[in-house]
């Protein structure tokens with residue numbers, strides 16, 4: 001290993017001294033700053049050793065623990081230097097769920113799956129590496145994951161002060177919905193009763209319950225695997241007094257006109273659940289209606305869904321936001337819609 005001369009800088013004033021040495025250009029930026037007995041060992045470039053010594057610092061000599069300033073992508077590429085066939089097709093982006101890495105692999109990478117899993121785990125410091133093979137599918141939005149490296153597929157994603165624990169091979173997590181999860185946290189739901197009809201592991205339920213002032217949140221989830229994580233996440237986020245998890249189909253929720261706010265965080269078949277939402281919402285309550293639409297016609301489609309369900313004039317669209325792009329020319333939208341007391345279903 002390369003040897004360097006370092007200046008011993010007292011730890012209690014290290015920040016200021018290191019800044020001075022750095023600003024003067026005396027520090028060897030390819031070697032790491034170390035720690036010994038109340039001192040920081042700052043590597044000094046050979047040509048400045050005398051000057052730094054003259055500044056009154058005690059000097060020493062040691063191994064240069066060199067800094068690898070290459071990006072993770074560069075380090076990964078270097079590990080595949082013997083595989084020119086993989087140049088340009090290795091994933092240069094990935095998703096992290098705690099210490100689990102999720103990749104999307106070009107089919108040409110498949111013969112090297114095992115090696116790719118190991119290298120990405122080592123370079124990125126992950127316990128497990130998975131390949132997302134087909135996105136999510138079915139009523140429960142189950143992911144299709146292949147484990148490339150490691151065995152433990154459960155982890156915790158920390159986001160906006162919330163702990164989302166889940167198994168990446170069993171339950172989806174839409175990283176593109178981060179802004180919407182944040183928006184749910186910012187709602188003023190003081191004293192409200194909220195129903196999350198599609199709670200999953202608590203994507204919207206948890207930030208809303210923790211920060212919005214809601215009195216209680218009924219979180220309904222049909223998939224027993226997601227429900228188990230929902231229950232655990234409610235406990236781990238300290239929300240057992242506010243959130244009531246409900247296992248089952250939201251269409252079987254009992255009661256009428258008791259919810260101040262209803263979350264419909266599901267896309268593509270959301271309109272099939274409007275009857276339930278209108279049954280449980282109280283007059284004047286707000287529905288957060290999610291769905292996917294062609295970008296060119298989303299406003300007309302939202303109006304037509306609510307016209308059909310509530311009758312014209314039975315609702316007021318408060319806002320519509322694009323959550324994320326879903327497919328070419330198609331986006332996922334969320335409409336905040338107030339249901340007027342006059343709406344058609346209030347007579348049911």
Ligand SMILES: C[S@@+](CC[C@H](N)C(=O)[O-])C[C@H]1O[C@@H](n2cnc3c(N)ncnc32)[C@H](O)[C@@H]1O
Nearest residue numbers: 140141174177198200203221222223249250265
């Ligand atoms: C995965 S979430 C959708 C995305 C989520 N809102 C987000 O922000 O990532 C949808 C959840 O609704 C659940 N679900 C689907 N149909 C349901 C129903 N009829 N009643 C209750 N839950 C349902 C699915 O099992 C799934 O966990």
